[in-house]
Amino acid sequence: MTTVRELEDVVRQQQQELDTLRQEVARWREQYDAGRTRDIAYTNSAQEVPPLFTALDLENSAGTAFETPGAWPFTRGIHPTGYRGKLWTMRQFAGFGTARETNQRYKFLLSQGQTGLSVAFDFPTLMGYDSDHPRSEGEVGKCGVAISSLADMETLFEGIPLDKVSTSMTINGPAIILLCFYIAAAEKQGVDAAKLQGTVQNDILKEYMAQHAW
Structure with missing residues (x-):
C-alpha cells in the first residue's frame, strides 16, 4: 500500500519537474522571440495556434515528456522556432x-x-x-x-x-x-x-x- 509519505514524495517530484519545465520554456521563449518567424500561426479554421504546447498546458502532466524545441535531445526539432522560422525543404x-x-x-x-x-x-x-x-x-x-x-x-x-x-x-x-x-x-x-x-x-x-x- 502506498503511504502518505510516498504520495507526498511523488507530488514533490512532479512539482520539481514542472518548475524545471517552466525554466526551460522561459529559455525557449527568449530564443523563439529572438528568431525569425513566418506568418503561419493559424489552422485551416483560422484559429490561432500557440507556438508551443508542453505539460504545463495539461491538467494531468504525470509521465509527460518535458523537452522544448531547439534543446537537447532535440526530440521536438533542432530549431526553437520549428517550421515557423523556415519551411521544411521539399525535394523529390x-x-x-x-x-x-x-x-x-x-x-x-x-x-x-x-x-x-x-x-x-x-x-x-x-x-x-x-x-x-x-x-x-x-x-x-x-x-x-x-x-x-x-x-x-x-x-x-x-x-x-x-x-x-x-x-x-x-x-x-x-x-x-x-x-x-x-x-x-x-x-x-x-x-x-x-x-x-x-x-x-x-x-x-x-x-x-x-x-x-x-
Missing part, C-alpha cells in the same frame, strides 16, 4: 540516365517549386564502380544517375547555383568521393565550400537492409 528523390538528363530533370523540378535536390545514384555508382567497369554492364543509369567523374558531377549541377539550393546525396560507401566531387563542382561555379548545404549518408547497414546494395 530523382536521378536517371546520364548526368545531362538528370540535370534537365532537376531544373524542371526547381522550376515547379521544389526547394532542394535529392540525388538518386545508379547501382554502379552506389558500389563505387565507373560506368565502363565490366560489373556495371546493364546497370548504368538504371534506377539512378551515373556519376563516374568530376566532369559528370559538374554536368549534373550545371546552371544550378549550389549556394542557393541544398542537396541530399543518397549514397554511403563512396560518399566521401561524391562529396569531394560536389565541393569541386561548386568551387568551379565560384561557390565557397562554406556556403554549401545538404547531406551525404554514412550508414552502410541501410544499404544492405533497405536498398539491398550488398
Whole structure:
C-alpha cells in the first residue's frame, strides 16, 4: 500500500519537474522571440495556434515528456522556432540516365517549386564502380544517375547555383568521393565550400537492409 509519505514524495517530484519545465520554456521563449518567424500561426479554421504546447498546458502532466524545441535531445526539432522560422525543404528523390538528363530533370523540378535536390545514384555508382567497369554492364543509369567523374558531377549541377539550393546525396560507401566531387563542382561555379548545404549518408547497414546494395 502506498503511504502518505510516498504520495507526498511523488507530488514533490512532479512539482520539481514542472518548475524545471517552466525554466526551460522561459529559455525557449527568449530564443523563439529572438528568431525569425513566418506568418503561419493559424489552422485551416483560422484559429490561432500557440507556438508551443508542453505539460504545463495539461491538467494531468504525470509521465509527460518535458523537452522544448531547439534543446537537447532535440526530440521536438533542432530549431526553437520549428517550421515557423523556415519551411521544411521539399525535394523529390530523382536521378536517371546520364548526368545531362538528370540535370534537365532537376531544373524542371526547381522550376515547379521544389526547394532542394535529392540525388538518386545508379547501382554502379552506389558500389563505387565507373560506368565502363565490366560489373556495371546493364546497370548504368538504371534506377539512378551515373556519376563516374568530376566532369559528370559538374554536368549534373550545371546552371544550378549550389549556394542557393541544398542537396541530399543518397549514397554511403563512396560518399566521401561524391562529396569531394560536389565541393569541386561548386568551387568551379565560384561557390565557397562554406556556403554549401545538404547531406551525404554514412550508414552502410541501410544499404544492405533497405536498398539491398550488398
